[in-house]
Amino acid sequence: MDKEKIIQHIKAWLKTYCDQAGLFGFVIGISGGVDSALTSTLCALSGKKTLLLNMPIRQTAEEYSRAQEHIQDLEIKFQNVSSLEINLTSIFESIEKTYPIETTQHALAMANTRARLRMTTLYAIGQTHQLLVAGTGNKVEDFGIGFFTKFGDGGVDLSPIADLNKTQVFELAQHIGVVTSILKAKPTDGLFADGRSDEDQIGASYPELEWAMNHKGDDSKLNSRQKEVLAIYKKLNRINQHKMMPIPICKIPSSFLKTD
Numbered sequence: 316m317d318k319e320k321i322i323q324h325i326k327a328w329l330k331t332y333c334d335q336a337g338l339f340g341f342v343i344g345i346s347g348g349v350d351s352a353l354t355s356t357l358c359a360l361s362g363k364k365t366l367l368l369n370m371p372i373r374q375t376a377e378e379y380s381r382a383q384e385h386i387q388d389l390e391i392k393f394q395n396v397s398s399l400e401i402n403l404t405s406i407f408e409s410i411e412k413t414y415p416i417e418t419t420q421h422a423l424a425m426a427n428t429r430a431r432l433r434m435t436t437l438y439a440i441g442q443t444h445q446l447l448v449a450g451t452g453n454k455v456e457d458f459g460i461g462f463f464t465k466f467g468d469g470g471v472d473l474s475p476i477a478d479l480n481k482t483q484v485f486e487l488a489q490h491i492g493v494v495t496s497i498l499k500a501k502p503t504d505g506l507f508a509d510g511r512s513d514e515d516q517i518g519a520s521y522p523e524l525e526w527a528m529n530h531k532g533d534d535s536k537l538n539s540r541q542k543e544v545l546a547i548y549k550k551l552n553r554i555n556q557h558k559m560m561p562i563p564i565c566k567i568p569s570s571f572l573k574t575d
Contacts, residue, residue, distance in 0.1 A: 316483060318490040322357065325475050329361040332473055333447060340364030340395070342446040344433050344468070346505045347374075347381030350451040352497045353488045354475050355385070358449055359393040360491075366446055367398040370433045372407045375510040378503070381496050388494050399440065403432055426506035430467025438470075450474040453484050455521060459528045460548060461555025462504075462517065469558060480528075481521035517551070519544045 333340060340363035343355045358365045367389065369382045386398045410428060411419050418424055437448045450471030456462040457477045463469040476484060481502065489498055501512040502521065514520050519527070526541075527548035537545065 316486065318487055321479075321487060322360070322491060325357050326360045329358060329449075329473075329475055330363060333361065333363050336447060338445045338447055340366070340444075340446050341449040342366045342368060342437055342441040342444070343449045343451065344368050344370055344437055345382045345386055345398075346451075347378040347385070347497065348451075348500070348502060348505070349481075349484055349488050349493065349497055350453055350476065350502075352385050352493045353484055353491065354449055354451045355389060355396075356488075356491050356493060357475055359389055359396050362395060364444070364446065365389075365393070365396045366440065366444060367396065368437060368440060369398065369400045370403050370436055371400075372403045372429045372432070373508055374505060375508075377500070378505050378510065381494075381500060384494050384496055392492075401436055401440075403429075403436065407432060422507070426504075427464045427467055429506050430464035430504075431470075434464075434467050434470040441472075447472040450477065452477050454478055454480045455524050455528060456481075458559055459524060460517065460551035461558040462513065462551070463558065464506075465558050468504075480525045482525060517547065519547050524548055 329341070341358040341361075343351060343358060343365070345351050345355060345367045355365060355367055367386045369379070369386060371379055371382075374382075389396045390398060407429060410432070411425070434448075440446075441448050448471045450468070450473065452463050452468065452471075452474060453476055457469075457474065476487075479487065485498065501514065503510060503512045504516075517524070523544045524547075527545045530545060534542070534545065
């Protein structure tokens with residue numbers, strides 16, 4: 316992998332897309348994870364205005380600290396970078412008081428509500444400042460297992476790193492100078508109060524999922540762990556197709572639309 320060529324390619328792609336859209340730059344939600352760290356750094360390198368949003372919702376101290384460290388690092392390195400913190404905890408708690416009890420007790424429903432609340436905030440701030448919402452999903456998450464929230468972190472204007480797998484994201488992040496605390500942290504979506512990692516939720520690591528995504532061999536020759544990982548990948552890929560495919564449209568037969 317030619318890291319420098321990839322960085323220059325994404326940087327140029329971001330600048331061109333922004334220019335063609337007639338907007339000023341990008342807004343990115345900073346989670347304290349490697350995907351948002353790499354994406355925001357690439358946006359900063361484009362030379363366009365780059366606004367970093369830290370949007371804590373009962374965030375763990377470690378997640379919040381990593382996000383702040385990255386934001387401060389980019390603000391020192393780039394004059395075109397600024398930041399804004401919008402604590403959404405009180406809004407989330409208001410939603411909890413409004414929803415039915417069976418919904419508030421549904422952990423995944425409420426985790427996804429966090430992501431959708433952040434998406435709403437990103438678009439409000441983005442529209443205010445005429446900025447594009449930059450997505451932070453990688454290839455495995457966006458096109459392999461659908462590990463994102465529909466109309467949450469999946470609701471974006473453009474996806475700079477969605478053609479890179481997680482291993483490549485880490486390699487580029489290290490090359491580009493992302494802070495060490497993020498490079499060493501276990502990947503997590505930050506949507507659960509217990510700070511569970513992505514691997515805890517999925518049941519497989521990103522290198523394992525990358526292997527499964529590219530597997531084309533004879534399944535009968537796999538060891539027990541490989542079979543387990545492949546089953547996890549296939550199941551998630553199947554049940555999350557609704558996230559990864561265009562929204563289905565019920566096409567009306569033209570004969571039904573003819574007027575008398």
